Amino acid sequence: MSLSSDHPHRENAPSSVGVAVLSVSTSRNLEQDKSGDLIRDLLVGKGHRVTDREVVKDEVTLIRKAFERLLGTAARAIIVTGGTGITPSDVTVEALRPLLDKELTAFGSLFTQLSYGEIGPAAILSRATAGVVRNKAVFCIPGSSKACRLAMEKIILPELSHLIAHLE
Numbered sequence: 001m002s003l004s005s006d007h008p009h010r011e012n013a014p015s016s017v018g019v020a021v022l023s024v025s026t027s028r029n030l031e032q033d034k035s036g037d038l039i040r041d042l043l044v045g046k047g048h049r050v051t052d053r054e055v056v057k058d059e060v061t062l063i064r065k066a067f068e069r070l071l072g073t074a075a076r077a078i079i080v081t082g083g084t085g086i087t088p089s090d091v092t093v094e095a096l097r098p099l100l101d102k103e104l105t106a107f108g109s110l111f112t113q114l115s116y117g118e119i120g121p122a123a124i125l126s127r128a129t130a131g132v133v134r135n136k137a138v139f140c141i142p143g144s145s146k147a148c149r150l151a152m153e154k155i156i157l158p159e160l161s162h163l164i165a166h167l168e
Helices: 034-045 059-073 093-098 105-125 145-167
Strands: 018-023 049-056 076-082 129-133 136-141
Touching: 018 034, 018 059, 034 049, 034 076, 034 145, 049 059, 049 105, 059 076, 059 093, 076 093, 076 145, 093 136, 105 129, 136 145
Parallel strands: 018 049, 018 076, 076 136
Antiparallel strands: 129 136
16 A cells, blocks of 8 residues: 655654664563664664663553653654553553553554554454553554564554654
8 A cells, every 4th residue: 555645744753863772671681672773773764863762570560660761852752662552461452541541443453453454363462552641652562573673564664654743
């Protein structure tokens, strides 16, 4: 599908967006965060800026504290990777969904549809979500590098600047 670059909302979209990346993991630190590295590289490759980057453990309080810090930065978007599955330790959605001012409900559906094409019915195990908090775009995506690449390349990167233009 081809999207017209002359769409009225797209012509005012910023060419570069400041983005914070928050990785949620019980087993990784910043040096071992391959998914966070991938997200950073994909953002920079499309001309965006990574303004902040953190790794926190899968605990609601720690996730919320890190998220609040990132909300206080110049980032216009926050991408949270990890903790969106169904294991008892996956609490990213529980930590962040209550903070959303608006939920972008189509994001999770679209991610599931695209995931189904790659991994079949196991796509139902993901609870990817997105929304807006304090006029910043927020994306919560799975922690696997394959899922991060899918979300970034097929949904987030193609719409990031357009979405930010709507928030400005």
